Amino acid sequence: xxxxxxxxxxxxxxxxxxxxxxxxxxxxxxxxxxxxxxxxxxxxxxxxxxxxxxxxxxxxxxxxxxxxxxxxxxxxxxxxxxxxxxxxxxxxxxxxxxxxxxxxxxxxxxxxxxxxxxxxxxxxxxxxxxxxxxxxxxxxxxxxxxxxxxxxxxxxxxxxxxxxxxxxxxxxxxxxxxxxxxxxxxxxxxxxxxxxxxxxxxxxxxxxxxxxxxxxxxxxxxxxxxxxxxxxxxxxxxxxxxxxxxxxxxxxxxxxxxxxxxxxxxxxxxxxxxxxxxxxxxxxxxxxxxxxxxxxxxxxxxxxxxxxxxxxxxxxxxxxxxxxxxxxxxxxxxxxxxxxxxxxxxxxxxxxxxxxxxxxxxxxx
Amino acid sequence: xxxxxxxxxxxxxxxxxxxxxxxxxxxxxxxxxxxxxxxxxxxxxxxxxxxxxxxxxxxxxxxxxxxxxxxxxxxxxxxxxxxxxxxxxxxxxxxxxxxxxxxxxxxxxxxxxxxxxxxxxxxxxxxxxxxxxxxxxxxxxxxxxxxxxxxxxxxxxxxxxxxxxxxxxxxxxxxxxxxxxxxxxxxxxxxxxxxxxxxxxxxxxxxxxxxxxxxxxxxxxxxxxxxxxxxxxxxxxxxxxxxxxxxxxxxxxxxxxxxxxxxxxxxxxxxxxxxxxxxxxxxxxxxxxxxxxxx
Numbered sequence: 001x002x003x004x005x006x007x008x009x010x011x012x013x014x015x016x017x018x019x020x021x022x023x024x025x026x027x028x029x030x031x032x033x034x035x036x037x038x039x040x041x042x043x044x045x046x047x048x049x050x051x052x053x054x055x056x057x058x059x060x061x062x063x064x065x066x067x068x069x070x071x072x073x074x075x076x077x078x079x080x081x082x083x084x085x086x087x088x089x090x091x092x093x094x095x096x097x098x099x100x101x102x103x104x105x106x107x108x109x110x111x112x113x114x115x116x117x118x119x120x121x122x123x124x125x126x127x128x129x130x131x132x133x134x135x136x137x138x139x140x141x142x143x144x145x146x147x148x149x150x151x152x153x154x155x156x157x158x159x160x161x162x163x164x165x166x167x168x169x170x171x172x173x174x175x176x177x178x179x180x181x182x183x184x185x186x187x188x189x190x191x192x193x194x195x196x197x198x199x200x201x202x203x204x205x206x207x208x209x210x211x212x213x214x215x216x217x218x219x220x221x222x223x224x225x226x227x228x229x230x231x232x233x234x235x236x237x238x239x240x241x242x243x244x245x246x247x248x249x250x251x252x253x254x255x256x257x258x259x260x261x262x263x264x265x266x267x268x269x270x271x272x273x274x275x276x277x278x279x280x281x282x283x284x285x286x287x288x289x290x291x292x293x294x295x296x297x298x299x300x301x302x303x304x305x306x307x308x309x310x311x312x313x314x315x316x317x318x319x320x321x322x323x324x325x326x327x328x329x330x331x332x333x334x335x336x337x338x339x340x341x342x343x344x345x346x347x348x349x350x351x352x353x354x355x356x357x358x359x360x361x362x363x364x365x
Numbered sequence: 366x367x368x369x370x371x372x373x374x375x376x377x378x379x380x381x382x383x384x385x386x387x388x389x390x391x392x393x394x395x396x397x398x399x400x401x402x403x404x405x406x407x408x409x410x411x412x413x414x415x416x417x418x419x420x421x422x423x424x425x426x427x428x429x430x431x432x433x434x435x436x437x438x439x440x441x442x443x444x445x446x447x448x449x450x451x452x453x454x455x456x457x458x459x460x461x462x463x464x465x466x467x468x469x470x471x472x473x474x475x476x477x478x479x480x481x482x483x484x485x486x487x488x489x490x491x492x493x494x495x496x497x498x499x500x501x502x503x504x505x506x507x508x509x510x511x512x513x514x515x516x517x518x519x520x521x522x523x524x525x526x527x528x529x530x531x532x533x534x535x536x537x538x539x540x541x542x543x544x545x546x547x548x549x550x551x552x553x554x555x556x557x558x559x560x561x562x563x564x565x566x567x568x569x570x571x572x573x574x575x576x577x578x579x580x581x582x583x584x585x586x587x588x589x590x591x592x593x594x595x596x597x598x599x600x601x602x603x604x605x606x607x608x609x610x611x612x613x614x615x616x617x618x619x620x621x622x623x624x625x626x627x628x629x630x631x632x633x634x635x636x637x638x639x640x641x642x643x644x645x646x647x648x649x650x651x652x653x654x655x656x657x658x659x660x
Contacts, residue, residue: 104473104477104552104553106552106553106581106582106583106584106618107557107582107583107584107587109476109477109480109481109553110477110481111477122623124623124624124625140481141474141477141478141481142478142481142482173474176472176473176474178473178552203472203473203474204613204617205446205470205471205472205473205617206472206473206474208446208447209447209472230613230614230615232609232612232613232614234607234609242526243526244524244525244526244527244615245524245525245550245579245614245615245616245619246522246523246524246525246526246527246528246550246577246579246604246616247524247525247526247527247530248614248615249527249579249580249604249605249607249608249614249615249619250527250530250604250645250646252607252608253604253605253606253607253628253645254645255607256606256607257644257645262607265608265612265614265615267614267615269615270525270526298526298529298530298533300507300509300526300529301394301507329530329533330509330529330533331509350646350647351530351645351646352645352646352647
């Protein structure tokens with residue numbers, strides 16, 4: 001789960017990492033009021049995506065243009081996300097901008113501290129343009145970050161970041177982060193360090209022990225999650241319902257290979273029953289772009305006959321005309337075929353066959 | 366590990382298996398499936414339930430007791446995510462040599478700590494994985510019974526149902542498997558593709574390897590460099606070409622972060638490393654068939 005910048009900065013302050021003084025506003029008037037109090041200020045759109053600066057979602061303001069700027073940014077949408085909150089902060093004008101972040105090196109199975117003199121830019125960009133500027137230090141997840149490691153990083157960086165690095169690591173570990181990033185970490189006039197931006201991603205698997213509030217929303221993603229399924233909306237017109245993430249991605253790729261475009265990713269997970277499939281169908285078909293649906297189930301713990309009952313009941317209840325191609329194999333397969341015989345769904349006998357048929361149906365005028 | 370046979374791939378019919386979390390719903394159901402497969406399950410472990418029996422197998426309060434009483438050398442874990450790491454540490458401390466963690470949703474911090482603790486000690490497969498199966502010998506995990514056929518193709522995959530689908534397709538086409546390993550869909554896995562390829566290279570029962578990858582991380586790329594050094598052919602199939610960036614595709618580890626972890630990168634690296642790339646399940650069967658015919 002990604003945290004908003006203002007939430008991440010609250011967390012920074014809790015862990016003793018300095019941030020600019022600032023407040024959150026959700027109306028232009030309150031934003032202007034805060035800016036007036038701060039003097040030289042920056043207004044920053046609070047959305048969970050990168051590229052805010054390039055999109056014009058971050059702007060320095062004066063007393064005279066604060067209201068107008070806040071109004072403009074609150075009306076924006078950045079990469080499809082509506083700006084509903086602003087962070088209004090004092091403008092720190094740092095002398096130097098560094099990068100300091102901790103993430104997980106999946107291959108080495110350890111956290112890695114990354115530092116760079118080239119703060120303020122995308123770290124992947126910096127790594128490509130000037131690979132020598134990136135300092136990487138792997139951290140033993142049992143022993144923690146050592147003094148000597150931080151000394152070495154500070155020496156190579158030319159700035160003592162020891163205190164901030166230790167605080168950031170403590171936050172990273174205690175709050176189950178997969179990313180804790182300060183970019184830029186500003187060196188301000190008096191030589192002190194200040195986290196000018198904050199990016200934190202918390203491990204979804206650790207939310208049971210991390211008291212972060214999940215974003216409440218009625219999005220198909222959120223509804224699917226509530227049902228123990230995983231859904232990701234895409235741009236195409238072929239709905240997909242599959243058990244297992246790997247098989248789901250394989251099905252989407254096959255659809256693409258036959259010239260179609262998947263409308264979504266959906267993994268209904270092992271052991272799904274009749275009601276789960278009906279829920280999955282209603283989530284997938286709630287997308288108005290969907291012209292045909294592929295259900296691809298490899299039965300094991302998931303019983304094909306249960307899935308068939310779900311499809312049959314959904315079609316009876318909803319009276320949908322949408323063509324549905326079903327490929328069921330494994331436990332309860334024969335019974336499933338019998339159940340679906342009179343329902344008008346189209347049977348497929350392999351993943352490839354299912355993908356081919358559903359693409360043809362979606363292309364029909 | 367059981368003597369004499371475990372050089373094949375980690376397990377055999379002599380492997381003595383403990384089921385941690387056997388009194389739970391999934392643990393008890395899957396223990397029965399494993400018993401029906403022919404796996405030698407010698408003990409279950411559930412704290413506070415020592416002295417009970419599940420499917421005729423004795424349950425102990427701790428792994429240590431289970432090992433002392435039965436000589437178990439492998440363990441499979443079905444305990445809930447919040448206590449999975451504890452169960453893993455317990456297995457390693459009790460001297461278990463191979464631990465398969467089925468549990469999904471283990472925090473990645475816990476897995477990193479477990480991997481560090483296991484270094485030079487127990488071998489870990491998973492978490493969030495379907496386990497390992499040697500057809501006709503032993504199954505530790507949750508792969509369905511009845512889809513495997515003894516043979517000479519090693520299978521290693523990050524997926525569950527996609528693995529079952531491919532294994533079943535191979536079987537239906539008369540192509541048997543030496544060992545199938547699901548390394549799991551988490552960001553930080555115990556066994557990596559590279560580990561599995563090294564094992565298959567050494568395994569006398571394996572003639573060719575099928576590697577099934579997906580978006581996220583660099584496990585496929587890390588293994589690609591090893592393929593050149595192998596004497597055995599590798600067929601690779603990577604899914605997630607249609608996956609958008611920054612979205613988790615079901616598996617916690619299946620996410621394209623920034624510019625890294627795309628299916629295209631993985632396919633490129635694997636092909637450069639000398640693997641044959643399959644475009645879909647049907648093509649996997651064709652390529653494996655052709656490879657075996659050449660050998």
